Amino acid sequence: MKDLVLIGGGHSHAIALREFAMNPLPGIRITLISDVLQTPYSGMLPGYLAGFYTFEEAHIDLRPLANLAQAEFYCDRAIGLDLQQNQVFCANHPPIRFDILSIDIGSTPATLNVPGAATYAIPAKPVPQLLASWHKFQEKVLQSPQQSRSLATVGGGAGGVELTLSIQAHLNKLLAPKYRKNIEYHLFHRSSHILSSHSRYAARTLSQIMERRGIYLHLNQSVTRLEKQPSERLKLDCESGLTIECDEVFWVTQAAAPDWISGSGLSTDNRGFIQVNDHLQSISHSNIFASGDIATLLNNPRPKAGVFAVRQGKPLFENLCLILQEKPLISYHPQQQFLTLIGTGNGKAVASRGRFGLGPLRLIWTWKDWIDRRFMDQFNS
Structure with missing residues (x-):
């Protein structure tokens, strides 16, 4: 009996678990370690913030998925690896042994180089923390809509553009017209235009939308x-000398990896992400895979985007099956360009490719909406 351990309930692992449920592999014992019971689907998160989806519609429940795949499920946070003994260390469980390990834990916005950001900002990931802060802020606004507030x-x-537009649209739906102007919205970006890695059309169009909406x-x-x-407000200082006070600050910057990954002994890039080959296999440890x-x-370096995590799910599953059977692995080749659909929070979207x-x-x-619901239907049926 071989032990396959999956750390994280990200998109790739959700797809792999579904495949294991539909195509069981004899002679293996699967363990899933995730610090959340319900994993958010990134494609629907802005729509959830805008009020278009319920929590259940925008999240994959990992418990029934693990049960269908006959996987042991530990709701816990991985904090380290012992690569000599092939063990995963968790915050609240004894070490978990593995023969084959796969890691799909996402990323967090980089805040370490900005004093105060890690303490006071609301990072876009982990998503449960973001949603808890959003609901708390929403409750404050509804309790005293006459109070002036500022959100940055x-x-x-x-991610930052869609989050800002979605939050503004949702609060505008909840508030009476006379109170909507009591909330100011600010977006800070270090480049000369937003959406630097997308088409000029998308950047220009969404800039105009934000300006028209008073952002x-x-x-x-x-x-x-x-x-x-x-006063309990937060003061943002910029390199240019600009200073603005806000009530809440959402941090949606370049992605960073958890510290324990680089401390584990796995080969990583200069930002701490696990380096993998075309098989989604660690270049330093052949029994460890990583995705998302x-x-x-x-x-084939690619941006940190949910579309790649989704596309990696099936090849990851196939390679996990192949290595468990000691067979040659297949290669994953990401697309050169990818389509991005950016919601404006009011039932419209901009396409960029x-x-x-x-x-x-x-x-x-x-x-x-049709694409996202079709993706989620495969886990709900």
């Missing part, structure tokens, strides 16, 4: 400090 997002990539865009601004004032944001494809863009259109949001 640091990071002008697709303050602070471009070419690097946040250098975040500190709490005696936590992995860096050595031969390579140099091209389209929208905002309700038809694009309807298409995105």
Whole structure:
């Protein structure tokens, strides 16, 4: 009997568990370690923040999925590895032994180089922490809508733009018109335009949308400090000298890896992500695989985006089966360009692929909604 251990309930592992449920492999014992019972689907998260989806619609329940795959499920947080003894260390369980290990734990926004950010900002990941803070802020707004508030997002990539638009749209739906202007929205980005890795069309269009909706865009601004004032408000200091006070700050910047990964002895890149080959296999330890944001494809580096985690699910499953059977592995080849559908929070979306863009259109949001619901249906049926 061989032990296959999966750390994390990300998109790739959810797909792999579904495949193991449908195509059981004799002679293996599967263990899933995840610090959440319900894992968020990144494609639906902005729609959830905008009020289009329920919590259940935007999350995959890992418990029935693990049961169907006949996997032991530990709701716990992995904190380290012993690569000599092939063990996973957890916060609240004894060490868990493995023959084959797969890691799909996502990433977190990098905050270490900005004093105060790790203490006072709300990181976009882990998602449960983001949602708890969002619900708390939403409750405060509804309890005293007449009070003036200010909300800031640091990071002008697709995640930061979509989060800001979704939150604003949802609060506008909940508040009476006379109270909507009591909330100010700010977005800080270090480049000269938002969505730097997307088409110029998408960047220009979404900038215009944000400006029309009264969202303050602070471009070419690097946040250098975040500190709490005696008034309990947060002060953002920028390298340029710009200073703004806010009530909440969402941090949606470049991704970072948990410290325990680089401390484990696995080969990592300069940001601490696990380096893998075309088989999604660690380049330093052949019995360890990684996928999603936590992995860096050595031969085909790609942005940290949910679309790649989804596409890696099936080849990851196939390679886990093959290595358990001591057979040759298959290669995963990511697409050169990928389509991004960015919701505006009000039932429309902008499409971006390579140099091209389209929208905002309700038809694009309807298409995105259909894609996301179809993906989630495979776990709910």
